[in-house]
Amino acid sequence: MMIANDAVLFFAGELAELLTYPDCAGIVRYPVGRRASIKDVIEAMGVPHAEVYAIHSRGVVHDFGLLLEHGMSVALLPAGLAPEYPVDVTLPTILRPTPFDSLRFLVDENVAGLVPLLRALGFDTVHDRFWSDEEMAERAVREGRVVLSRSRALLKRTAIVYGRLIRTQVVEEQLLEVLGHFRISSMDRIFSRCLCCNEVLKPVDKKEILERLEPKTRKYFDDFMICSICDRIFWRGSHHQKLMERFARLGIMAGPEAGQSAPT
Ligand SMILES: [Zn+2]
Structure with a gap:
């Protein structure tokens, strides 16, 4: 039953699987008691903002600053349901108005097996096992990099613009996950980078x-x-x-x- 003070959030597609209580079929009633942005609310429910591609409410597209109100219905969409999928990081969207120059990666230690493979394919890919979450987020925003990680805590960091919570554990599947999720402009730079330090050869x-x-x-x-x-x-x-x-x-x-x- 709808309660007047509630807002109702619809987590579509794979976003529903990220909810702390995934048995709710992606529909969560949120008791609106204090001013809270949609970003804070969804992340408290387990969904990193980096996983959300679009926010719709009352026929309008919103950004992460949307404040929930009584009786409001909000739909949250993953990139996979967007007509323009895969994600093109060089094009602006409502949630990510400042696009990147190109597709570059920052790889967390928990998916470090991706590093030599992405570099072998020619992607500018940085990684350091000793970086803290704060350092990774700062570097990602400074250099315009997509963050790849299995850590929700990292991908909840506000500074991170583009990221992907890697779902699979086998490195080959992880690579396909990344290549399928982001629009690749060209695959003609294979073996153009050092596998060890990312430098262009x-x-x-x-x-x-x-x-x-x-x-x-x-x-x-x-x-x-x-x-x-x-x-x-x-x-x-x-x-x-x-x-x-x-x-x-x-x-x-x-x-x-x-x-x-x-x-x-
Ligand atoms: Zn080198």
Whole structure:
């Protein structure tokens, strides 16, 4: 029964599964007793604001500052139900009016297996196991990065604009989850970054690194890239081939190959 002081919140799609009490089929009555923004209210119920794509009430689209009132009905939509899905972080929305320049990632330690895979695909991806939640949120907003994490507490931080609560535990599934959730403008930068420190690789003359190569590498390969930060050398060796096969098994069509892999 509707109580006059209640607001009714409808959590659509996968947002309903994030509720602290998921057995309510996504419908929650909220007793309006104090001025509370929709962001604070939904996060107290377990749903990080980063997971919400649109807020509708009384035929109007709202932002996270919406204050709940008696008798109000509010629908909260995940990105997956938006007609323009997957999410394009370079386009403004009501909830995220300042778009990012490009799709860049900040990866939490709890999904760190994504880091080398995203870098191998050419995505600018930062990660440091020693960063605190506060440091990650600050860095994400300063550098315009999407935060990937399994931590709801991190994704509730106000500073975070775009984020994704990673649902799966197997790293390959996590990668597909990320690639499916965000609009990818191009997959032609594969193997253009250092897998270890995210730096964009530069071509290096074989003669300059000859003494660092194993005899077989020296004999069979002529094209090399180098990281100017960690000085690792990359080429199209067996490591490169294994990663390409791994991506192919996942149905990830990456290419043309812009660089090489196989750290020394
Ligand atoms: Zn490096």
